[in-house]
Amino acid sequence: MSEQRPPVLAIRDLTVAYRSRGAWLQAVRDVSLQIMAGERVGLVGESGSGKSTIALAVMGYLREAARVLAGEIILNGRDLLSLDRSQMRALWGAEMALVPQDPLSALNPSLRIGEQLAEALRLHLGMDRARALERAAELLEMVRIPDPERVVRAYPHQISGGMQQRVMIALALSTEPALLVLDEPTTALDVTTQAAILDLFRDLTEARETAALYVTHNLGVVAEICDRVAVLYAGDLVEEGPVGELFRQPLHPYTHGLLASVPRLEAGRRGVALQSIPGQIPPLGERPPACVYADRCPLAIEICHEVRPPRETPLPGRAVRCHRWEEVLAGALSAPATPPAADGAHVGDADGEGDGAPVLDLDDVEVHFEAPHTIREILARRERPPVRAVDGVSLEIAPGRTLGLVGESGSGKTTLARAVVGLEETTGGEMALFNLPLPSGLSERSEELLSRLQIVFQNPEEALNPYRTVGATLRRPLMRLQGLSREEADAAVARLLEAVRLPASYAYRLPRQLSGGEKQRAAIARAFAADPELLVADEPVSSLDVSVQASILNLLNELQRERDSSTLFISHDLAVVGYLADEIAVMYGGHLMELMPAEGLLTPPHHPYTEVLLAAIPRLDPDAPPRPLPALRASEPGQNVGRTGCPFHPRCPRFLGDICVEQTPPWRAAENGGRIFCHIPLEDLQAAQVEDA
């Protein structure tokens, strides 16, 4: 990365607008960015920040309704904006390539993987068919696909999402392009798969000196793999700099707020309340002409609303658009000393009530799904083993506590949550609420029982009836389950809205007039309208932006304390669970792998699966020592059909041998009160894990 060489990609003063109802609205404004050979630059922003627009503009993929109003995009000395389509076509693949978020929509579903790779090689490198197919297999090996021979002959839908993304990377790199543009390539993948793809991507671009523009909303991913980072907000590039420096000392209040709103796993961070950024990104067409962040900025003064801050370069390699960066640098925004009361408080509460009956008591709960039989199987009266989504889970939640349930997709965590609230019938085991048996399925439960258990779902867009006002939605459970009159219910609606920090006027709004975070608040209000003793929150923040996510997590925390309820919090994100929960349950293949107090999350011994999860989480702290991902035996989980032994044995990095395949592991009690489901004695696990770390 010598400074003399010209940059591979130089974006100068790029302004892109979208046409909407006859007007051109600027989605990206005066953005400048350079990428050197071998440099990985992260482009971070929340939804609506314009990050994808920039990526598409660079690739020349902007839609009809979008126009580049000003600026230039220079790739190896050529201005891409002056090229026509056929000239661009010569560059696509050869000099620049895109790895999109959804590989399945980018791969041709009717061509075998090998053919697709070979097509690119023949077109750009003029290889003959036989040579190209041979090279295709080599490329698949390069992206660490375990059995390239099979994948070459497979169709895209026959391989998993992680494998598809590896194929996309192989395809993008097949012609050795100078620039790689990655648009959220790992967002749809599980953390362990993401970690493997990021490792791969880092190694490959390093070896080839490929310049990469990495578009993502995930700050942790940027910290893990990028050299420099550019932060976008509402179409403005507000700050830019080397990853380490920028994360250690952000100069823009937005970057500062963003970093403070992400839950972190690092030691000593537990219990520190997350800061959230009030408000939301202004929609296209309503963006302030001066500083775009002024409306949400804690440091905004008069000038911020009147004059657009110029792009300044206060330190070498850094750039910022803020009138008051000097004050930020001087510490004007350093986190107010929030007492770690948030967690400490309710941990204390629970200890007092510890002897009461558990709110929820699950004993060996099973949810098996009958697999559909083919006609031949019906005729032969052959039984097909059921899909064991939840396969014998036992756990307890004490009053006032939060149990965090973590697992990757397919672990059965959502099925378990649905079984608890009655949306899924259990096929075995017992459930009890305050020692009262909890029947399986909604129809068996009394209204009184129903109101004691409420759920908040993942997708805020589907959480509220689109044809009903928020007030009407909240009024239903109040009148039906609590028996309030219309007037009382209206008053209660106002109180509920206040509790979830929404203005009372929102009672008259329809869901489409609310932002994603506001919808989720309204959904939480509906759950609390039934005055539940146990709230089941199924990934309630997974589809929200980081800054909004923090405020919802804090809200859940506060409501739980105010209303003295308990929470079963389900997430794929160990950092979020580590922040919110008192106890953590780790689930894999329908079975619990480990149960531990949240304080024990960073201290071994751990179940090998927990160990993998911990290592796979991208960490925000650029100074943190690298945590190598333990070598998984299989990179992705299969379905739990007719499996014996430990569910994790096909992937376990600490696999012992036949015993893991044939025998169900014992539960081993840990010193901190947790338990671990593993054949390896805890002392051995601890010794191995401490040594590896």
Next chain:
Amino acid sequence: MSSLTTPSQETARPAPGRGRGFGGQLRALFSRPASAGGTILVVLFLLLAILGSWLAPYGENEQIFADARQPPSLEHPFGTDRLGRDVFSRVLLGAQDIFLLAGLGTLLSVISGTFFGLVAGYAGGWTDELIMRFFDSLLAIPALLLALLLLGTVGPSRNSIFIVIVVVYTPIIARVVRSVVLGVKSQGFVEAARTQGEPLPSILLFEILPSVLPALAVEAALRFSYAIFLVASLGFLGVGVQPPNADWGLMVNEARHNVSQTPWALYFPAAAIALLVIGVNLMADGLKRVLQPEVE
């Protein structure tokens, strides 16, 4: 390299018609000339149907023997048929009939189709299989054939025409409703209502039905245009409305024997059928663009 050139398009596009009230949707409907024209045409015919009995210069079966077989003139804008009846008056009065039969028939099939669609989609399992496979078997028979079969058994009358329309269109509407229900019933707001113990009827009517309405409105408009055609076809075949009533299909049938002498007696009712069907279709198409932009 086609696979690499597929851009991932992320930017949100505001859905036209969604997020505006009824007035906004009406404006959206009238913003396209074709849908505006179709809607105006339908409204015009509807007005004629309502006001027909006042506007018609002559009675339905009033015979002016002196004026028989007259070509269109100021006195008889559409001419007269061989029995001396004023074609203009009969077309006007026929509008009422067709709106009543096709409109009411469509309404009835919308109600029954919605009921079965909601039940089949929400219940799933055997209920769904039973209802939908039965409807599939009805759909396997061509509509007109099924209509003739039914009318052959119950005999031609107004009521039997309603029955025919309901039997022919309920399965189609039930299918549309069911497909929407399948998508909606697993959404958070429906499941939340279930976990809060909402009774089944209120889940179906208040939580699910509103989401079905846009698709239902579009389908109803489309079915209405088919129903007009069906009523006219039955009239033409002589198994629908019976003479001497002024039914457009029947009028076409009666006039076709004398097409060389009184072609106007055939052209005008035929044109009325065509115009109304085209109008309703254009309107349905416009409704679809406004109410279901995601389908386009």
